[in-house]
Amino acid sequence: MTISDALRAATAALTQTSDTARLDAELLMAHALGVTRSELLLRHMTAPAPEEFAPLLTRRQNQEPVAYILGTQEFFGLDFIVTPEVLIPRSDSEVLVEVALKARPDGRRVLDCGTGSGALLLAVLDHLPEARGLGIDRSLAALAVAAANAARLGLSNRARMVHADWEQAGWSRDLGPFDLILANPPYVEDDARISSSVRDYEPAGALFAGPEGLDAYRVLLPQLSALLAPDGVVLVEIGAALAAPVSAIARAAGMTAHLHRDLASRPRVVELVHSA
Ligand code: GLN
DSSP, rough: BHHHHHHHHHHHHHHHTTTTTTHHHHHHHHHHHSOOOHHHHHHHHHHOOOOTHHHHHHHHHHHHHHHHHHEEEEEEEEEEOTTTOOOOOGGGGGGHHHHHHHHHHOOEEEEEHHHHHHHHHHHHHHHOOOOEEEEEOOHHHHHHHHHHHHTTTTTTEEEEEEEETSSSTTTTTTOOOOOEEEOOOBBBBOOOOOOHHTTSSSHHHHHSTTTSHHHHHHHHHHGGGEEEEEEEEEEEEETTOOOOHHHHHHTTTTEEEEEEEEESSSSEHHHEOOOO
């Protein structure tokens, strides 16, 4: 069977599983061949399909996310290593990076709370050549991925990945002040109906945050004001329904909240500064 035929069959086989069946099939085929997707489309369509393709297709049919099968995910124009120990960076989160760069183009000291793959922190550092950053995570496995991404992107000299848990007293002793604090904490309600490709494959600790999805904000946000420089800016990702409760938590913690939407116009990022 040619690659072209195999892609057609795979697309049909994936329509139940994926909204992006053809794209998924092409990405998996390119991975099986060890070429880029454009190389695949330009040069390889009439070649015989490689035998490495079928097991990759089976994994995707079992709902495994493409990013975990490939081991990489593009975010903000950069290529990140991802493993099942880290949340897959979403294009929805790119708005947080954009807002950070716009809010503090002069930012020098950046903290990323719950850095995971390091995507938010490393994307910001990549665009702020003078800045240095600290990524913290309670997962050692995630920190190893974040450190590997820092090295891969040539940012190891400016990005430090440190084991810390904001639920443990004293975690932030000796840290700060920061010009920018970023966070994409877990915010999914425990019983939310989410696709099995997320629920069964992505790390629960990066997703779920109590019955209302607010547990992480309740613990983290009140601690941030003390870490923030006088002109500092906090940017936290939120679930679309959480703008009001997260803003209320921030106000109670002495900060003023401003909402930003993602490309689909859903509430996505809350920007916080010290209240005047
Ligand atoms: N955006 C993710 C999702 O909808 C959730 C990320 C998070 O909880 N921080 O699956």
